[in-house]
Amino acid sequence: MSMFLTFIAGVALMAALFALGQRLRGFQAQKPADYANLEPRVDIRQHLSGPIRCEGVIYGPMGRVTSRFTADMEGRWDGNRGVLAEHFTYDSGTKQNREWRLTLGNDGRITAEADDLVGKGGGQQEGAALHLNYTIRLPESAGGHALQVTDWMYLIDDKTIVNRSQFRKFGIKVAELVATMRKLDA
Structure with a gap:
């Protein structure tokens, strides 16, 4: 016994x-379902549309701020297909541009493409949150590594999103990003 x-x-x-x-x-x-009952409800066609100002920080693997940035973004939508153009300026003076090509399914699923992604990204919008997973290839000046990214965006109000992203290599967190995105009046 x-x-x-x-x-x-x-x-x-x-x-x-x-x-x-x-x-x-x-x-x-x-999981996106964790936020299904939270208001206001995110709709990327509305909340990632028009001019957006972003400010954020990137933390290295030891938790210290390694970079600060601002970005001017512009989202345009035609039905369930959209483009989000991002223009970053880092505290080092480096500039970076990215253009996301987004598709929103009727079930809230999102497909994401950009020139510096390895393959396509995917995710879900539900309730007050938006979740994306993708693999990004860093520029050669930053080592050219491919990192797995988990993005969570939380809608605070109709004009404010808080973005938290973790970057992993071989499952180990190597960086984290925290940013605020604010819609500007057009």
């Missing part, structure tokens, strides 16, 4: 450690 109890205790311990591991994964463990 004691062998059976030891087995049950071991299974219970493994289950508890698994649950703790899921909680510690935090950022990666989120």
Whole structure:
């Protein structure tokens, strides 16, 4: 009987450690459904449309700020297909441009393409949140590495989105970005 109890205790311990591991994964463990009942509801055709001003910071693997940036963005939509043009200026003086080509499905699923992505990205908008996963190739000046990115954008009000992104290489977090995106009056 004691062998059976030891087995049950071991299974219970493994289950508890698994649950703790899921909680510690935090950022990666989120799901769009976690935000399904939150208001206001995000609609990328509305909230990533027109002129947008973005300010943010990038943290390195040790949690220190490694870069600060501003970006001017412009979103244009034709039905469920849109383009989001981004023009970044980093505190180092470096400039970077990216053009996202986005498609929104009737179920809230998002397909994302950009010239510096490896393949296509995908995600979901639900409730007050937007989630995207993709692989980005850094410029050669930054090492040319391909990083797996998890983006979460949280709609605060009709004009403000908070963006948090984690960048991973071989599953290890190498950078994190936190930014505020504010729609400007057209």
